[in-house]
Amino acid sequence: xxxxRAENEPLKDGDYxxxxxxxxxxxxxxxxxxxETLARALAPLHPADIADLLEQLDPETRQRLVSLQAGDFDxxxxxxxxEGLREEVVDALPRKAxxxxxxxxxxxxxxxxxxxxxxxxxxxxxxxxxxxDRVAVEHSLTYPEGSAGxxxxxxxxxxxxxxxxxxxxxxxxAQDDLPEQxxxxxxxxxxxRPTGYVTLGxxxxxxxxxxxxxxxEDSFRTIPVLQDEAEVAYxxxxxxxxxxxxxxxxxxxxGVITIDDAVDIMEEETEEDIMRxxxxxxxxxxxxxxxxxxxxxxxxxxNLLTAILASLVIAQFDTVIARYVALAVxxxxxxxxxxxxxxxxxxxxxxALATKDLTANNVWRVIRREVLVGLLNGAVFAVVMGAVGVxxxxxxxxxxxxxxxxxxxxxxxxxAGIGIPVLLEKLGVDPALASGTFVTTVTDVVGFFVFLGLxxxxxx
Amino acid sequence: xxxxRAENEPLKDGDYxxxxxxxxxxxxxxxxxxxETLARALAPLHPADIADLLEQLDPETRQRLVSLQAGDFDxxxxxxxxEGLREEVVDALPRKAxxxxxxxxxxxxxxxxxxxxxxxxxxxxxxxxxxxDRVAVEHSLTYPEGSAGxxxxxxxxxxxxxxxxxxxxxxxxAQDDLPEQxxxxxxxxxxxRPTGYVTLGxxxxxxxxxxxxxxxEDSFRTIPVLQDEAEVAYxxxxxxxxxxxxxxxxxxxxGVITIDDAVDIMEEETEEDIMRxxxxxxxxxxxxxxxxxxxxxxxxxxNLLTAILASLVIAQFDTVIARYVALAVxxxxxxxxxxxxxxxxxxxxxxALATKDLTANNVWRVIRREVLVGLLNGAVFAVVMGAVGVxxxxxxxxxxxxxxxxxxxxxxxxxAGIGIPVLLEKLGVDPALASGTFVTTVTDVVGFFVFLGLxxxxxx
Numbered sequence: 001x002x003x004x005r006a007e008n009e010p011l012k013d014g015d016y017x018x019x020x021x022x023x024x025x026x027x028x029x030x031x032x033x034x035x036e037t038l039a040r041a042l043a044p045l046h047p048a049d050i051a052d053l054l055e056q057l058d059p060e061t062r063q064r065l066v067s068l069q070a071g072d073f074d075x076x077x078x079x080x081x082x083e084g085l086r087e088e089v090v091d092a093l094p095r096k097a098x099x100x101x102x103x104x105x106x107x108x109x110x111x112x113x114x115x116x117x118x119x120x121x122x123x124x125x126x127x128x129x130x131x132x133d134r135v136a137v138e139h140s141l142t143y144p145e146g147s148a149g150x151x152x153x154x155x156x157x158x159x160x161x162x163x164x165x166x167x168x169x170x171x172x173x174a175q176d177d178l179p180e181q182x183x184x185x186x187x188x189x190x191x192x193r194p195t196g197y198v199t200l201g202x203x204x205x206x207x208x209x210x211x212x213x214x215x216x217e218d219s220f221r222t223i224p225v226l227q228d229e230a231e232v233a234y235x236x237x238x239x240x241x242x243x244x245x246x247x248x249x250x251x252x253x254x255g256v257i258t259i260d261d262a263v264d265i266m267e268e269e270t271e272e273d274i275m276r277x278x279x280x281x282x283x284x285x286x287x288x289x290x291x292x293x294x295x296x297x298x299x300x301x302x303n304l305l306t307a308i309l310a311s312l313v314i315a316q317f318d319t320v321i322a323r324y325v326a327l328a329v330x331x332x333x334x335x336x337x338x339x340x341x342x343x344x345x346x347x348x349x350x351x352a353l354a355t356k357d358l359t360a361n362n363v364w365r366v367i368r369r370e371v372l373v374g375l376l377n378g379a380v381f382a383v384v385m386g387a388v389g390v391x392x393x394x395x396x397x398x399x400x401x402x403x404x405x406x407x408x409x410x411x412x413x414x415x416a417g418i419g420i421p422v423l424l425e426k427l428g429v430d431p432a433l434a435s436g437t438f439v440t441t442v443t444d445v446v447g448f449f450v451f452l453g454l455x456x457x458x459x460x
Numbered sequence: 461x462x463x464x465r466a467e468n469e470p471l472k473d474g475d476y477x478x479x480x481x482x483x484x485x486x487x488x489x490x491x492x493x494x495x496e497t498l499a500r501a502l503a504p505l506h507p508a509d510i511a512d513l514l515e516q517l518d519p520e521t522r523q524r525l526v527s528l529q530a531g532d533f534d535x536x537x538x539x540x541x542x543e544g545l546r547e548e549v550v551d552a553l554p555r556k557a558x559x560x561x562x563x564x565x566x567x568x569x570x571x572x573x574x575x576x577x578x579x580x581x582x583x584x585x586x587x588x589x590x591x592x593d594r595v596a597v598e599h600s601l602t603y604p605e606g607s608a609g610x611x612x613x614x615x616x617x618x619x620x621x622x623x624x625x626x627x628x629x630x631x632x633x634a635q636d637d638l639p640e641q642x643x644x645x646x647x648x649x650x651x652x653r654p655t656g657y658v659t660l661g662x663x664x665x666x667x668x669x670x671x672x673x674x675x676x677e678d679s680f681r682t683i684p685v686l687q688d689e690a691e692v693a694y695x696x697x698x699x700x701x702x703x704x705x706x707x708x709x710x711x712x713x714x715g716v717i718t719i720d721d722a723v724d725i726m727e728e729e730t731e732e733d734i735m736r737x738x739x740x741x742x743x744x745x746x747x748x749x750x751x752x753x754x755x756x757x758x759x760x761x762x763n764l765l766t767a768i769l770a771s772l773v774i775a776q777f778d779t780v781i782a783r784y785v786a787l788a789v790x791x792x793x794x795x796x797x798x799x800x801x802x803x804x805x806x807x808x809x810x811x812a813l814a815t816k817d818l819t820a821n822n823v824w825r826v827i828r829r830e831v832l833v834g835l836l837n838g839a840v841f842a843v844v845m846g847a848v849g850v851x852x853x854x855x856x857x858x859x860x861x862x863x864x865x866x867x868x869x870x871x872x873x874x875x876a877g878i879g880i881p882v883l884l885e886k887l888g889v890d891p892a893l894a895s896g897t898f899v900t901t902v903t904d905v906v907g908f909f910v911f912l913g914l915x916x917x918x919x920x
Binding site for chain 1: 475476477478480483506508509512515516517518629632633635636638639640641642643659660661664665679691694695696697698699700702719720723726727730731733734735737738739740743744745749750752753756757759760763764766767768770771774775778781782785786788789790791792793795796797800801803804806807808811812816817818819820821822825826829832833836837840841844845848896897900904908
């Protein structure tokens with residue numbers, strides 16, 4: 001696949017972005033149906049880069065490119081492709097080309113691929129596989145989506161725990177169907193339960209008669225086959241694992257998960273958090289306008305309801321607003337500052353929960369800390385806004401009112417910002433779903449109520 | 461370090477959280493100065509878990525624990541520790557214990573550690589190292605912070621490119637100072653320029669007389685020593701690298717970066733994006749209240765200025781508000797919906813830029829898409845809010861005004877949400893710094909202006 005000389009040319013120097021020239025070349029070749037130029041342009045690219053290229057092309061060019069390249073379509077491109085685009089590209093591939101592409105893939109990649117396809121496409125892919133691979137894929141698919149069982153590959157290297165280095169090396173060198181990528185030899189007991197592993201590097205450097213048991217890695221961890229993929233990713237990150245054996249309910253070795261799969265999940269999980277915090281669902285840049293508009297509607301709808309709630313609060317104070325229009329001018333400042341401070345606390349809390357840095361053991365200390373930060377910053381901005389109120393409208397009492405409202409709202413913002421996600425986590429709901437919307441509802445409602453309420457008391 | 465039997469007990473089943481019992485036990489042992497119980501409680505824990513434990517303890521308990529455990533303090537705990545806490549813990553360690561702890565670390569971890577220490581501590585750490593390690597660390601420190609040179613380890617395994625499998629295996633088995641962790645043998649030309657690499661797995665399984673050149677990996681990439689760490693992390697993620705050779709300006713091999721370092725950077729980069737989007741600087745759960753309050757002030761200050769800007773807009777319309785208080789009641793809805801839609805677009809754009817999915821090649825298509833989404837959802841909520849306006853206040857013209865303002869503001873929100881980060885990226889500024897604040901300024905100002913302006917025209 002790789003041509004060494006040209007390797008880095010289609011990418012911009014140093015930053016791995018596909019160059020404009022490559023795009024021009026590819027678009028032109030596709031338009032003219034020039035398969036030869038196209039093949040030459042794509043040859044030096046990694047499948048991940050070709051997938052990026054496909055994602056960034058407009059849909060018609062993309063589909064034409066896929067048909068033009070069908071005879072020579074690398075299965076890994078499908079694996080690398082954005083999930084939202086897989087159906088489209090699979091549809092654009094003739095059955096034979098699809099079969100060819102899929103047969104090159106490792107079984108864990110096939111599992112990942114067929115998860116996103118419709119039934120007919122899934123059948124087409126499974127039908128293209130050799131019998132043993134098909135069985136392996138179908139077996140993995142019996143594990144629940146999002147579990148370790150779906151992530152693992154079923155090819156691994158295991159040896160009896162009582163072997164020594166020499167025996168193991170001889171065994172490995174005698175095998176002719178070792179997995180493509182493996183980094184450890186797994187030690188198993190007579191019941192196939194993993195008891196440790198040895199890196200190939202250590203195996204290479206140890207004397208032949210060293211017992212494997214004496215050179216196993218410290219950070220050995222097994223992964224239960226039903227474990228949630230987010231926890232798997234956490235374990236890889238926390239314990240710096242390169243690969244980890246997967247075990248069934250009886251502790252028996254059933255597969256191996258490698259770091260590349262775990263990294264994918266890590267990225268997906270943080271991506272999901274970021275999007276949820278902003279009230280964005282699963283979407284990708286290649287989705288259609290109507291799909292995206294529709295997927296963003298629900299949160300905007302929730303926001304509308306909460307905004308109306310805030311308006312209802314304001315409506316209670318229409319007489320005082322009619323008399324002192326300055327209140328209408330200043331009230332968004334109180335709400336906005338609360339919203340901002342609340343979002344800061346919220347984001348810190350959601351991330352700390354995701355990385356397991358915020359736990360039952362320190363939650364009260366962190367809540368106290370956030371609330372103190374809210375009060376401190378509330379005091380700072382109370383003084384500033386008090387002064388602004390006095391200078392702008394020449395009304396000292398207005399300054400006092402807005403200052404007091406600011407302190408209260410930043411206090412409440414901190415409390416809501418940390419309290420809501422912690423509560424959701426306790427209830428077993430993803431804390432990122434708290435999103436800006438809920439916290440800003442609280443800060444809007446409280447901000448308007450305290451500011452206008454105090455104003456009514458003081459000014460009327 | 462690991463005791464197999466007890467391995468998973470101090471962690472909650474399946475989710476890798478430290479158990480409440482462990483905390484109670486540790487806190488009690490520290491209070492009573494019971495080093496034996498303490499040592500027994502910590503023994504089964506991975507250094508990463510001990511670091512988490514330290515982070516979650518209150519400062520006094522933490523410092524007492526460190527002094528109690530000083531004689532047996534694992535250097536890796538320092539590496540795993542939150543950057544903000546390293547100084548504190550290093551201070552709590554007696555000089556001798558620090559020297560002992562640091563000598564166990566690999567040189568790339570020492571580099572990572574001393575980066576965060578003050579000069580005196582740095583000297584103490586460097587002074588504790590053996591001469592060759594000290595030279596290696598000091599050499600790495602000559603590379604700029606955040607560059608590949610700082611991330612790499614200087615221990616690697618390289619062999620002449622013309623060797624075969626047998627020669628390589630014999631060479632490896634004859635070495636007695638191979639790196640602790642290595643996954644590839646790097647092929648170099650006579651000038652030490654890497655030309656490919658072979659995984660240990662392939663080396664193990666290939667016949668002895670196979671030329672190394674014939675079994676090199678497809679996805680071979682070298683990393684320039686001055687490359688930014690964010691790009692290094694991107695390359696590892698994009699090309700599924702496990703390790704990659706680092707080369708100097710002349711293309712000569714100077715070190716190796718492994719996936720665990722790259723994963724750390726990936727996590728740091730997305731974390732930074734998330735925090736910046738929320739206007740939070742670098743902070744950690746263990747920072748003091750005053751530090752945190754201070755670090756959050758700047759963005760709140762910016763937000764105050766922008767909120768005042770929005771208030772100035774409102775102030776222009778005080779006469780119409782005084783006559784129609786309904787406007788004051790409804791205006792936050794227009795602003796809030798715009799802010800929400802803008803944040804959605806912004807978040808999608810910032811992430812797409814970070815993952816290099818949004819490039820010069822598709823930026824116009826994506827902008828068009830966002831704007832269309834904005835218009836579509838604007839139309840939906842225009843109808844809804846128009847109806848609400850009519851039903852609530854019985855004023856059809858008010859419904860028309862709020863509906864029109866909604867369409868305009870959601871259009872502007874989409875444009876600002878994607879335009880601001882794209883512009884910042886073009887200017888070489890981190891697009892995540894656009895943060896909610898700038899976009900909501902635009903949507904507040906435009907929302908208030910269009911709504912109140914239209915209302916003045918229509919109602920006055």
